[in-house]
Amino acid sequence: xxxxxxxxxxxxxxxxxxxxxxxxxxxxxxxxxxxxxxxxxxxxxxxxxxxxxxxxxxxxxxxxxxxxxxxxxxxxxxxxxxxxxxxxxxxxxxxxxxxxxxxxxxxxxxxxxxxxxxxxxxxxxxxxxxxxxxxxxxxxxxxxxxxxxxxxxxxxxxxxxxxxxxxxxxxxxxxxxxxxxxxxxxxxxxxxxxxxxxxxxxxxxxxxxxxxxxxxxxxxxxxxxxxxxxxxxxxxxxxxxxxxxxxxxxxxxxxxxxxxxxxxxxxxxxxxxxxxxxxxxxxxxxxxxxxxxxxxxxxxxxxxxxxxxxxxxxxxxxxxxxxxxxxxxxxxxxxxxxxxxxxxxxxxxxxxxxxxxxxxxxxx
Amino acid sequence: xxxxxxxxxxxxxxxxxxxxxxxxxxxxxxxxxxxxxxxxxxxxxxxxxxxxxxxxxxxxxxxxxxxxxxxxxxxxxxxxxxxxxxxxxxxxxxxxxxxxxxxxxxxxxxxxxxxxxxxxxxxxxxxxxxxxxxxxxxxxxxxxxxxxxxxxxxxxxxxxxxxxxxxxxxxxxxxxxxxxxxxxxxxxxxxxxxxxxxxxxxxxxxxxxxxxxxxxxxxxxxxxxxxxxxxxxxxxxxxxxxxxxxxxxxxxxxxxxxxxxxxxxxxxxxxxxxxxxxxxxxxxxxxxxxxxxxxxxxxxxxxxxxxxxxxxxxxxxxxxxxxx
Numbered sequence: 001x002x003x004x005x006x007x008x009x010x011x012x013x014x015x016x017x018x019x020x021x022x023x024x025x026x027x028x029x030x031x032x033x034x035x036x037x038x039x040x041x042x043x044x045x046x047x048x049x050x051x052x053x054x055x056x057x058x059x060x061x062x063x064x065x066x067x068x069x070x071x072x073x074x075x076x077x078x079x080x081x082x083x084x085x086x087x088x089x090x091x092x093x094x095x096x097x098x099x100x101x102x103x104x105x106x107x108x109x110x111x112x113x114x115x116x117x118x119x120x121x122x123x124x125x126x127x128x129x130x131x132x133x134x135x136x137x138x139x140x141x142x143x144x145x146x147x148x149x150x151x152x153x154x155x156x157x158x159x160x161x162x163x164x165x166x167x168x169x170x171x172x173x174x175x176x177x178x179x180x181x182x183x184x185x186x187x188x189x190x191x192x193x194x195x196x197x198x199x200x201x202x203x204x205x206x207x208x209x210x211x212x213x214x215x216x217x218x219x220x221x222x223x224x225x226x227x228x229x230x231x232x233x234x235x236x237x238x239x240x241x242x243x244x245x246x247x248x249x250x251x252x253x254x255x256x257x258x259x260x261x262x263x264x265x266x267x268x269x270x271x272x273x274x275x276x277x278x279x280x281x282x283x284x285x286x287x288x289x290x291x292x293x294x295x296x297x298x299x300x301x302x303x304x305x306x307x308x309x310x311x312x313x314x315x316x317x318x319x320x321x322x323x324x325x326x327x328x329x330x331x332x333x334x335x336x337x338x339x340x341x342x343x344x345x346x347x348x349x350x351x352x353x354x355x356x357x358x359x360x361x362x363x364x
Numbered sequence: 365x366x367x368x369x370x371x372x373x374x375x376x377x378x379x380x381x382x383x384x385x386x387x388x389x390x391x392x393x394x395x396x397x398x399x400x401x402x403x404x405x406x407x408x409x410x411x412x413x414x415x416x417x418x419x420x421x422x423x424x425x426x427x428x429x430x431x432x433x434x435x436x437x438x439x440x441x442x443x444x445x446x447x448x449x450x451x452x453x454x455x456x457x458x459x460x461x462x463x464x465x466x467x468x469x470x471x472x473x474x475x476x477x478x479x480x481x482x483x484x485x486x487x488x489x490x491x492x493x494x495x496x497x498x499x500x501x502x503x504x505x506x507x508x509x510x511x512x513x514x515x516x517x518x519x520x521x522x523x524x525x526x527x528x529x530x531x532x533x534x535x536x537x538x539x540x541x542x543x544x545x546x547x548x549x550x551x552x553x554x555x556x557x558x559x560x561x562x563x564x565x566x567x568x569x570x571x572x573x574x575x576x577x578x579x580x581x582x583x584x585x586x587x588x589x590x591x592x593x594x595x596x597x598x599x600x601x602x603x604x605x606x607x608x609x610x611x612x613x614x615x616x617x618x619x620x621x622x623x624x625x626x627x628x629x630x631x632x633x634x635x636x637x638x639x640x641x642x643x644x645x646x647x648x649x650x651x652x653x654x655x656x657x658x659x660x661x662x663x664x665x666x667x668x669x670x671x672x673x674x675x676x677x678x679x680x681x682x683x684x685x686x687x688x
Contacts, residue, residue, distance in 0.1 A: 101488075147676075151677065151680050152680065153676055153677075153680055154629065154630055156432065156488060156629075157623075157629045157630075157676055158676070160616070160619065160620075160672065161669050161672045161673045161676065162669070163616065164616050164620060164665055164668055164669040164672060165665055165666050165668070165669020165670065165672075165673075166669075167662070167665055168662040168663065168664070168665030168666035168669065169666060171660070171662035171665075172660075172662055172663075172666065176660055176661075176662060272662075281492055281496075284489070284492075288489065294486050294489065324503070324507065326499075326500070326503035326504075326507055326608070327500045327503050327504045328500065329495075329496035329497070329499055329500040330496065330497055330500035330501065330504070332493075332496050333493040333494070333495075333496035333497040333500065334493075334497075336489060336490075336492065336493040336496070337479065337490065337493050340479075340483075340485045340486075340489055340490065340493075341479075341483060341485070344483040344484055344485055345484070346482070346483045346484045347483040350483070
């Protein structure tokens with residue numbers, strides 16, 4: 001018994017076989033969990049059901065018309081209004097994939113909007129403003145990242161600090177008032193069109209494609225999944241797990257910063273109280289619905305995109321059905337519970353047991 | 365022996381730190397502002413934040429078990445509009461309306477606890493759904509504030525326990541003190557309280573020890589739902605009306621009060637007395653900002669955030685020290 005026993009046989013084997021970090025990370029991928037592909041099938045079914053429901057009462061729901069070379073129609077509206085949740089969900093996907101969560105993104109949206117108002121009304125250029133807002137978001141994300149990765153504080157707790165303080169900071173920047181922004185270039189971000197399509201969803205779609213390519217064509221995506229699935233094992237496999245986690249929060253912060261820009265451009269004002277209100281919840285919801293488990297590990301960028309699309313379609317549906325906006329959270333709540341149950345192994349086992357018992361009774 | 369003493373010291377250090385911070389804050393504010401050190405201000409610390417304190421006691425127990433409940437603010441809003449609608453609209457007796465509200469709050473809490481424990485779902489996601497549900501239901505009842513007029517209700521809202529000529533303690537503060545005392549006994553002198561701390565320390569170990577983990581978890585969410593409903597009732601005493609938008613963001617304040625009180629957010633360690641101190645710190649900052657007049661209300665959020673940061677880092681340091 002003189003030999004030292006490896007603490008983690010799997011990572012030990014990977015280290016001994018001398019494979020590359022990416023291959024080792026792939027070995028650590030979970031095999032037991034339901035694949036995000038089935039979640040995407042569920043999502044598409046859900047979207048189709050919602051669209052059918054709308055088509056029944058409004059046959060023109062899916063129609064898109066061209067006016068002055070711009071596309072108009074409900075689907076375009078859904079993409080336009082949903083673009084901000086999609087962007088937040090993109091950052092949130094990576095954070096949740098590392099096994100964390102970022103509750104502060106809504107407050108960061110408010111801070112970034114306040115920064116935009118401050119700079120633009122001071123006569124700063126559009127590029128400077130955009131860079132500053134994204135940088136402020138990344139800075140906020142790095143605070144979260146340091147607390148989570150360096151001090152090992154639970155993500156819910158660590159990001160709660162900035163969630164509470166962030167709105168205060170945004171109000172401090174705004175002086176407690178809603179600041180109107182009038183800047184043609186800035187408004188273009190929310191109202192402009194490129195190739196007949198609105199700017200914001202195009203920008204967000206571009207970022208999704210870029211993120212997908214970056215994460216899946218390089219080993220970055222695997223590193224994130226490895227850290228989320230088993231942090232200890234990934235560290236033994238030679239990954240800088242703390243750095244991967246911290247960078248995920250920085251990325252989520254930067255996404256929240258850009259979302260703050262889009263939100264401020266959309267309402268042409270910085271509203272420290274209402275900008276990004278409950279946005280973190282929608283983003284988390286989109287990610288979870290999209291098939292990325294809250295326990296970390298595998299993630300699906302496409303799933304998060306469709307999840308955000310589903311939330312916005314649900315919101316639009318309720319708007320068309322005449323549901324007051326204040327009651328709209330109720331169907332959302334029921335959907336959250338339903339989706340969590342669908343993803344829960346315990347719930348699936350329970351249903352299977354009921355089904356089997358029923359079958360035995362029929363056979364007997 | 366010495367190790368045991370230092371362990372006890374470590375366990376109580378967050379509580380002592382909270383107490384010291386409260387005293388320092390209160391003495392500083394008394395020195396800075398005329399009339400701050402008065403019986404009236406001290407009573408206000410209890411009465412103005414009574415509903416927050418009541419919600420925080422329930423939250424303390426949930427956090428003991430390693431869980432979290434984001435629905436309390438929405439339950440407060442729902443309860444306030446629900447009881448106001450029943451009393452003003454249907455002319456129901458306040459006691460009947462209050463009992464119904466508490467039963468509903470407990471039912472929501474119990475359902476969430478059942479989903480969390482029974483299906484292994486994440487607490488923050490399920491209670492988030494509970495928050496959406498309660499808030500939506502509140503706005504569905506009425507989107508605007510409803511005034512409450514009932515002789516019985518008014519008598520309670522206007523009741524004051526007077527000690528001498530200087531001290532007048534309103535009903536809300538009395539309810540807070542009673543709930544705090546009850547929470548203290550439940551948390552630290554019953555098997556249920558110890559089970560909660562054991563579950564928060566390590567749920568797996570608690571299961572292996574044969575503790576009734578499922579029952580305790582469902583019970584603590586049920587109790588917290590009832591606490592939140594009671595907080596909603598107390599909130600209507602304070603404003604004299606029911607409002608569906610009452611208590612927006614209150615869950616964050618309640619969590620902050622619990623953490624500032626030295627309770628470990630990861631669960632397994634904490635003290636209800638700390639929650640009272642956390643509430644007093646929260647109230648002192650609020651009163652000081654009001655007394656100052658130059659400081660804007662948003663400093664409240666920034667200061668609470670900073671205190672959260674300090675306490676979470678302190679806890680981290682202590683836990684790491686204990687693990688070594």
